[in-house]
Amino acid sequence: MSLDGPIGYFVHHQGRGHAERAAAIANEVCKSRKVTVFCAKPEIFPELDKRIDVVALPSLFEPTGREAPAMAALPMPETVHCAPLGWPTITTACAAITEWFATKRPALFITDVSAELAQLARLCSIPHVAVIQHGERSDAGHISAYESSVGILAPYSEQLEQNDRPAALRAKTHYAAAVGVDCKSSITKEQARAKLALEADREIVVVIAGGGGEGTPTTPLTLGARAEPQSQWITIGKVRSEWHETPPGNLQHMGWVDNPSDWVAAADRVVSSCGNTTVHMVLAAGKPWIVIPEWRYFDEQYCKGEVLDREGLAAVSRQWPSHAAGWEKLWSAARLIDIERQRRAVDPQSAGKAAEWLESLAQDLWQGTESHPSLEVVA
Numbered sequence: 173m174s175l176d177g178p179i180g181y182f183v184h185h186q187g188r189g190h191a192e193r194a195a196a197i198a199n200e201v202c203k204s205r206k207v208t209v210f211c212a213k214p215e216i217f218p219e220l221d222k223r224i225d226v227v228a229l230p231s232l233f234e235p236t237g238r239e240a241p242a243m244a245a246l247p248m249p250e251t252v253h254c255a256p257l258g259w260p261t262i263t264t265a266c267a268a269i270t271e272w273f274a275t276k277r278p279a280l281f282i283t284d285v286s287a288e289l290a291q292l293a294r295l296c297s298i299p300h301v302a303v304i305q306h307g308e309r310s311d312a313g314h315i316s317a318y319e320s321s322v323g324i325l326a327p328y329s330e331q332l333e334q335n336d337r338p339a340a341l342r343a344k345t346h347y348a349a350a351v352g353v354d355c356k357s358s359i360t361k362e363q364a365r366a367k368l369a370l371e372a373d374r375e376i377v378v379v380i381a382g383g384g385g386e387g388t389p390t391t392p393l394t395l396g397a398r399a400e401p402q403s404q405w406i407t408i409g410k411v412r413s414e415w416h417e418t419p420p421g422n423l424q425h426m427g428w429v430d431n432p433s434d435w436v437a438a439a440d441r442v443v444s445s446c447g448n449t450t451v452h453m454v455l456a457a458g459k460p461w462i463v464i465p466e467w468r469y470f471d472e473q474y475c476k477g478e479v480l481d482r483e484g485l486a487a488v489s490r491q492w493p494s495h496a497a498g499w500e501k502l503w504s505a506a507r508l509i510d511i512e513r514q515r516r517a518v519d520p521q522s523a524g525k526a527a528e529w530l531e532s533l534a535q536d537l538w539q540g541t542e543s544h545p546s547l548e549v550v551a
Contacts, residue, residue, distance in 0.1 A: 193352030381409030458511030
């Protein structure tokens with residue numbers, strides 16, 4: 173009987189944000205209901221509760237062999253984004269999910285994100301919740317996923333919603349501001365600098381390079397750092413350099429770090445792209461902030477940057493400054509930001525509230541089915 177059935181959760185394996193927010197929500201949901209997580213790379217998750225089952229799927233997005241040329245040349249239907257023909261990995265992944273549907277009789281299935289699996293769940297008669305992201309998502313594929321869903325989960329504050337989001341979608345959206353991002357840290361700037369062995373009195377600019385792209389270009393950073401030699405510029409994450417740049421002595425690259433929130437806490441000012449995790453980490457800290465959106469499918473970061481600019485939460489530029497005056501113009505805007513307004517855009521309790529919403533949604537949907545026996549699964 174699906175009133176008490178488990179919740180399934182498909183998680184895309186690109187970047188880190190999908191896994192972080194899924195883990196936070198699943199760790200709350202599993203306190204009252206069984207949860208199964210499906211992902212092509214289970215290793216990307218932060219710590220999951222031991223009660224959560226994890227199913228490793230073949231990738232739905234990466235071929236493992238040579239495509240048949242005739243099928244590779246066929247166009248995608250408008251209602252899907254990635255549905256190539258002749259990929260046994262996709263067949264295997266979908267078979268694993270539909271078998272789980274048939275044997276476990278789930279109460280809900282969540283996708284973060286896949287337009288195809290959203291529609292698969294609906295076709296299999298399984299109530300589906302779609303995770304929505306910023307971006308130009310009015311195409312037939314996204315709209316089919318959203319319209320076929322019983323609810324939509326947005327991992328950001330309603331304050332950060334796009335102006336063009338249809339009212340019908342907003343009406344069934346639960347906003348979970350900063351879900352999956354640690355917003356409870358009370359470490360001060362002084363404590364963070366002591367922990368990281370950074371100078372206590374020097375102005376520090378931290379540049380955050382996210383995990384979803386090819387790396388932040390360092391050439392523009394050399395211009396910004398060289399223009400203010402009294403400041404220390406530090407990058408965390410993946411960066412890429414060019415042969416013609418001339419790095420100044422006050423620009424230091426730390427690479428990947430396990431404690432990015434400590435580096436944000438230690439900063440006087442922050443520069444970053446606007447992936448979902450990065451955005452909420454900076455908002456929670458409250459900092460003068462320059463945002464340079466990166467290329468993503470469906471203009472996800474550009475649309476998010478427009479919202480941050482609209483709400484006065486960041487100084488946003490669509491391109492990297494190419495000279496020192498360009499940096500100073502952005503810093504002048506960043507210094508006007510109300511950091512308390514930034515902090516109000518996050519909710520440290522969002523994971524628990526999302527779990528409560530999902531439970532309430534499942535109860536409302538399946539109410540009245542208690543007296544009906546489950547169908548027997550025919551072997």
